[in-house]
Amino acid sequence: MAALKAADVETGLSAAWYGPQGALISNDEVAAFAARSGGMLRGVAGVDLSRPMEAVRELRRAVRELGFVALRVVPWLWELPPTDRLYYPLYAACVDLGIPFCTQVGHTGPLRPSETGRPIPYIDQVALDFPELTIVCGHIGYPWTTEMIAVADKHENVHIDTSAYTARRYPAELVDYLRGRGRRKVLFGTNYPMITPVQALEHLDQLGLDEEARELFLSGNARRVFAL
DSSP states (O other): OHHHHHTTOSOEEEEOEEETTEEEEOHHHHHHHHHTTTTSEEEEBOOOTTSHHHHHHHHHHHHHTTOOOOEEOOHHHHTOOTTSGGGHHHHHHHHHHTOOEEEEOSOOSSSSOOGGGOIIIIIHHHHHHOTTOOEEEETTTTTSHHHHHHHHHHOTTEEEEOTTOOGGGSOHHHHHHHHTTTTTTEEOOOOTTTSOHHHHHTTGGGGOOOHHHHHIIIIIHHHHHTTO
């Protein structure tokens, strides 16, 4: 809460983490954090991808009972790209529940294969198969940022978030996109605790965003996409 308040953040998203070894941070733990936040935190669900029906049931519980606003799956943790059949029941459930699917694109920081983070073909194919699904692609997509922008342009419901990057590290093509035609496509993110909101915002003024682009980036797009 202190980190959010230090950056004048009104609302933040806190995500559960699930991998093949189980829950690193469970949905119930995130719900407890959110309950103590005075409304500043909203939960993002995680699930056990290897158990499709259990995963769908847990997602429905997280949304309907815990008040979560999205699902997040990190493909490199599972070493399965977003086009794997294990994801597809969850995509259908997200559409049914009216929530976004959040994922990670680009290379991996940990020493794990990066292939699962390619926007093309994976995000592109999912968006073709589920045109009603809202997809939020975290971590910008570097070194495939141009691919990520192309997929966001192609598909109405595909978005990019800047988590894991401070403003001064945004690739030039993303900054140009954010200033112009992509102003309704890019969402601000941090990847706390690795990057705090204050750190992520430190060089924001150097991006040259006009008032509309800045408001959409920091607030408007997230409010619309996550129904906050």
